[in-house]
Amino acid sequence: MREEIPATTPYDRLRAARPELFGNSPGGIDILFDPADVEEARRTADTGAQNTGAESSGTADAGTESTAAEGATAPVGVVYADRFVTLVRDAVRFPGGAPGLYVRMLSTVASPGAVVLPLTPAGEVVLVEHYRHATRSWHWEVPRGMGAPGATGAENAVRELAEEIGADATELISLGHMHPDSGLIADRVELFAARIDGFGSPETSEGIRRIVPRPWPEVAEMVATGEIACGFTIAVITRALLNGLLGKGLPADGLPETGLPGSGLPVNTAEGTGEKH
Template sequence: MNSPDRATRKRAALTDYEALREHRPELFVNPSGAAFEILLDRADQDRAADAMSRVAVAAGLPESVGHIGVVYRDAYFCLVRDAVRFTNGQLGTYIRIVPASVSGGAAVLPLLADGRVVLLRHFRHASRHWHWEIPRGFGGPGEDGAGTAARELQEELGVHVTDFTYLGPLSPDTGLRAGVDHLYLAHLGTAELADEPSQDARAEGIDAYRAVTQGELRTMVADGEISDAYTLSAYALAMAQGVLKADMG
């Protein structure tokens, strides 16, 4: 039997879920032929949640693993567990990450005046490793993709740019994350970088800049020195659109 606190959390998750549905209805569409149908009827939701709770308990996991709704939220994203019907008719749950920003985040491929590409050496908590990557970040309230790209360049590189070329959208993890982010290219209008990151950039985990020729960037990609999905995607789009040239430098 649920404790009062657990029952309260369960109701709160469902209440937040309904609010999210009202605010972001596009996230709950069931297109024709969808492999996983989101269940919006409360009785169906209860049956799916009960089925998954039983599976969880049998596996030694908390009963709350089956609860549906918004099960976690912070300033950047929420974690949503939907009740779903699979193509074989079985009921269950499926979890996804929903960014707080409706417009998504942004990443920007920065080019110096001589055509070199600017990379940041960034420590990432999730991987526990340093990565060579381009500036990127979550979208802010009321901010579009270009606005996010401009802010990230200012915060991470210390340069002010307002003229961007849109490279295209990116779905960073179609198996887990809802929505898309946006990729841009920016001409910095300068031939040099600052000697080292600012204190604010260092606090974000950035400890070095590197300007590489387009040929050197291709070699880094081919050799596996770059594993960041945003950087690889921006590189692929820029190459496909003819913005970058593999033989330059």
């Protein structure tokens, strides 16, 4: 039976709308909801008494708060939200029994984000050169984006292909899901490969300046040398490789001067082993 939660605060409304984000598992980090427990967690953070196994000058994970300065002014609940992201600070009890505060981030829209690896008829991987504000630098990536309200991961993947590279998928292959940062971000992102017949012009308004088809051996070398550093892109390439969608044409001796682990790994050569949409 689903718990009835009075929707009196943004935190309460988030709990009611997305209960899967607030479940407690045996042996895990429990979220505290009783007001007395929440206050105890806040007082612990205020006094700096929280012991989570973190270094005294740092944290065990990106969202763990353990200093008096942080706890003294730290509200519990939804502490920031816009149409893209929501930042939540939970009162928690750690497996060792200590209460404390823990920050996490999630997409404001519940629909899963999507990452899509475009593949041409010649077996090339289509990459975009995308400027990212967070790192203040250009990155080689594949199309990706947050979910649209009410859309499935597959629908989001098709939309990102059209928006970023002006391409239509002739076949969309599911490659499962990933969690981009399980220590801080609550989101689940779905991975896809897409067969495309061609692509259009870059979406310069989103900070994309080039769309480039690259043969698989060259893409593998870009990953090995760090020229491709986007975690989403590396993840979808890895899933595609292990599902037999990539790897043809890789030199038998591997990539020179890269030491690419896995260049000689056996892969499933039966293409299209994932779910198709």
